Amino acid sequence: MSGQQTIETEGADRLIARLERLPVSGLLVWTRVVVGTATFFDGYTTLAIAFVLPVLSKEWNLSPTEIGWIISSGYIGQLIGALSCSWLAERYGRLKILGGTIIIYTLMSLLCVFSWSAASLIVFRFVQGIGTGGEVPVASAYINEFASAKGRGRFFLLYEVMFVVGLAFAAILGRLLVPALGWQSLFYIGLAPALLTLPMRFLLPESPRWLIASGRLSEGAAVVARLEKDAEKHGHILPPPAAVMLRPLGKAPRGGWRELFSPIYRSRTLMVWALWFTAYTVNNGLVTWLPTLYVKVFNVPLQLALSYGLATNLFGVATSILCALLIDRVGRKRWYVSAFFLGTVPLLALFALGATSAVEVLILATLAYGTVQTITYSLYLYTAELYPTRIRALGSGTGSAWLRIGSSVGPLLVAQVVAGPGVNWVFAVFAGVLAIGGSICAAFAIETRQRVLEELSP
Numbered sequence: 500m501s502g503q504q505t506i507e508t509e510g511a512d513r514l515i516a517r518l519e520r521l522p523v524s525g526l527l528v529w530t531r532v533v534v535g536t537a538t539f540f541d542g543y544t545t546l547a548i549a550f551v552l553p554v555l556s557k558e559w560n561l562s563p564t565e566i567g568w569i570i571s572s573g574y575i576g577q578l579i580g581a582l583s584c585s586w587l588a589e590r591y592g593r594l595k596i597l598g599g600t601i602i603i604y605t606l607m608s609l610l611c612v613f614s615w616s617a618a619s620l621i622v623f624r625f626v627q628g629i630g631t632g633g634e635v636p637v638a639s640a641y642i643n644e645f646a647s648a649k650g651r652g653r654f655f656l657l658y659e660v661m662f663v664v665g666l667a668f669a670a671i672l673g674r675l676l677v678p679a680l681g682w683q684s685l686f687y688i689g690l691a692p693a694l695l696t697l698p699m700r701f702l703l704p705e706s707p708r709w710l711i712a713s714g715r716l717s718e719g720a721a722v723v724a725r726l727e728k729d730a731e732k733h734g735h736i737l738p739p740p741a742a743v744m745l746r747p748l749g750k751a752p753r754g755g756w757r758e759l760f761s762p763i764y765r766s767r768t769l770m771v772w773a774l775w776f777t778a779y780t781v782n783n784g785l786v787t788w789l790p791t792l793y794v795k796v797f798n799v800p801l802q803l804a805l806s807y808g809l810a811t812n813l814f815g816v817a818t819s820i821l822c823a824l825l826i827d828r829v830g831r832k833r834w835y836v837s838a839f840f841l842g843t844v845p846l847l848a849l850f851a852l853g854a855t856s857a858v859e860v861l862i863l864a865t866l867a868y869g870t871v872q873t874i875t876y877s878l879y880l881y882t883a884e885l886y887p888t889r890i891r892a893l894g895s896g897t898g899s900a901w902l903r904i905g906s907s908v909g910p911l912l913v914a915q916v917v918a919g920p921g922v923n924w925v926f927a928v929f930a931g932v933l934a935i936g937g938s939i940c941a942a943f944a945i946e947t948r949q950r951v952l953e954e955l956s957p
Contacts, residue, residue, distance in 0.1 A: 510716045515953050516740035517723050518707055519647045523654060524730040527645055530703050531654075533695065534638050535661035537601055540692040541631045542665025544604055547689065548573065548624065549787040550673025550808065551682040553794045553801055555620075558682075565617045567914040570787050571907040572621040576628020578903035584633025585640075585896020586756075589889065593641040593706045597634060598696045604630030608689030632903055635662065636895035639879035644708035644888060645726075648951045652831075655880045656823035663819040663876050666786070670809040673790075678802050708952070712888035758890050759897060763957070767885045768894070770943040771878070774835065775901035777936030778874045781842070781929045783902075784909025785868050786811060789860070792913075796922055797857040807857065811865040815872040822873035831881050832944040835874055839937025842870040846930035854923040864926070871933065875902075884947040887956040 521527075552566055561569075580600065588596040607627030614620040639659070646654045669685065676684040707726070710719035730737060759768045789811060793804035826834055845863040854860055879895060886894035916925045947955055 510720075511711050513740065514707070514711050514716065514719055514723055515951075517727065518645075519951060520738055520740055521647060521726050522730055522735045523650075524726065524733050524735060526704075526726060526729040527654075530645065531642060531658045533698050533703060534597070534642055535658045537597065537692055537695050537699070538635060538638055538659070539661040539665040539668070540689065540695075541604070541634045542662035543669045544608060544627065544631050544665075544689050545573065545577075546666045546669040546786065546812070547673065547685040549790055550669060550677055550805055551685055553790050553804060554677055554682045556791060556795065559617060561617055563914045563918055566791060567911045569617060569620055569624060570910040573624040573628040573631070574783070574903045574906035576625040577632025577906070578628075578900050580629035580632030580634075581636050581896040581900045581903060583629075585636045585892040588637040588640065588892040588896075593637055593644075593709055593892065594699060594703060596637050597641065598699055600630045600634040600637065601692045601696055601699075602630070603627070604634065605690055605693040608686045611686040611689075612683045628903075632899070633896075635879065636899045637892050640883055640892035640895050641706050641709075643880065643883040643952075644706040644891065648949050650827060651884075652827040652877075652880060652948065653823055655883075656819075656826065656877055659876060659879060660816070660819050660823055663816050663872065667809070667812040667816045670805070670812040674802065674805040674809050677805065706888075708888045708891075755890070756893070756897075759886075759894060764886065764890075764894075766943060767945065768897070770939060771882050771885060771894075771898050772901045773939045774874070774936055774944075775878055775882075775898050776905040777932050777939075778839075778871055778878065778905070779902040780905035780909045780912070780932050781846075782868055782871045782875050782909075783906035784913050784925075784929065785864055786815075787906075787910055788913045789864060792860070792917070792922065793857050796917070797860075799857050804857075807861045810861065811868055814865050814869040815876075818869040818873050819876045822877055826877060826880075827948060830946050830948045831877075831884075832940065832946050834877075835881075835944065836937055836941045838870050838874050839933050839940060842867045843930040843933045843937075845870075846926040846933070850923050850927040850930065852923075854926060860922075867926075867929075878902075881947065884950075884952060884955060885945075887953070 548570060552569065555561060556566060584596050584600055604627050607623050607630065610623045611620065611627065614623060642658050643655055672685060672688060704722045704725060707719045707722040710722060727737060758764060790804045790808040793799040793807055794801060822834065845866040849860065849863045852859060878898070882895045882898040883891050912928065913925050916928060
């Protein structure tokens with residue numbers, strides 16, 4: 500038995516070394532495009548509700564509490580999806596679970612079209628959230644497991660930017676279609692992801708790292724060989740594999756929930772949960788409520804309010820692309836600490852100025868959103884780097900579960916503060932949340948830049 504264990508470990512070492520030397524070839528680009536398109540529609544589906552609600556709030560005479568629950572129900576579903584689907588992806592592979600999540604959130608987009616009340620929309624958005632919440636952590640683990648240490652941040656974040664572009668796409672179509680065709684039009688467009696399940700199922704390779712970690716070395720070797728052949732076909736000359744030493748596990752638990760709290764990973768787990776919660780409480784609290792705030796608090800016309808929302812999202816796309824291009828140079832920890840504390844500045848300015856006009860909120864809230872967006876957008880990269888393959892999807896799923904909790908808390912918090920102390924206090928509270936996140940990051944985050952995943956997380 501020990502001899503067999505040694506052979507398998509040496510085989511895994513060799514396969515990881517071969518994988519680490521691979522350039523970004525045509526097959527990897529195709530994989531990133533297909534999965535990125537699914538993630539694009541995940542982002543679109545998540546935010547579309549923000550541009551539906553200004554219409555529904557008047558059409559259905561919704562109270563602030565009903566609006567808060569329509570927004571939050573999707574995030575509660577995402578919490579369940581993130582936990583359940585990431586666990587399933589560790590057991591059954593990345594691609595099978597990805598296909599299932601896409602089917603769920605596409606079907607629910609169809610049912611949302613036929614919503615007749617706040618209660619029905621809450622139910623449909625909750626189930627839809629299970630699909631959207633499960634897709635992103637599994638997809639992020641999948642894409643991360645193809646990347647080599649050098650340039651991993653850029654490779655992954657150029658995929659992840661599709662989620663942010665999906666958010667902006669929802670804003671663009673919300674501005675163009677909702678006033679002309681009605682709120683149902685945004686949900687009809689959400690049916691498109693069903694077309695992705697066919698190429699994902701039959702044309703994409705399973706994660707080689709997941710196959711290797713699952714002991715399916717021959718299948719993992721076949722995927723690595725396919726990637727090598729594709730790279731050579733596109734003119735790349737592959738260098739000899741550099742040695743990668745996989746550290747033995749000893750008596751540590753092999754996978755499962757408990758390993759997230761083992762001595763090696765406990766502090767990483769608690770730290771990254773705090774980052775997910777604080778960053779998303781602020782950003783999703785802002786971006787989902789701003790169009791409705793413009794209409795209900797500042798009496799801005801619907802089309803102008805939707806245009807303001809679009810501007811905020813486009814700025815978030817720009818800052819996200821900047822992050823993708825620079826984070827491998829700057830490093831994860833330094834970037835996050837800076838973004839957390841810089842994000843507090845415009846929020847505190849809004850509080851001090853009183854948030855007395857829509858334009859004032861537009862400019863300063865957009866600056867805060869774009870700054871913090873670089874954190875929320877790249878946390879899937881960082882979280883996946885903190886864990887080994889056997890619990891990578893699970894670690895990403897549990898981390899992003901705090902995204903869902905924060906995203907549920909944010910809109911409800913806005914509703915309560917707006918109804919109580921006033922809209923300017925929303926920004927003071929959000930500034931305090933960011934300061935807490937920045938302090939935790941500065942104290943406990945580790946740097947993962949340009950480190951091989953297997954050496955970083957044994």
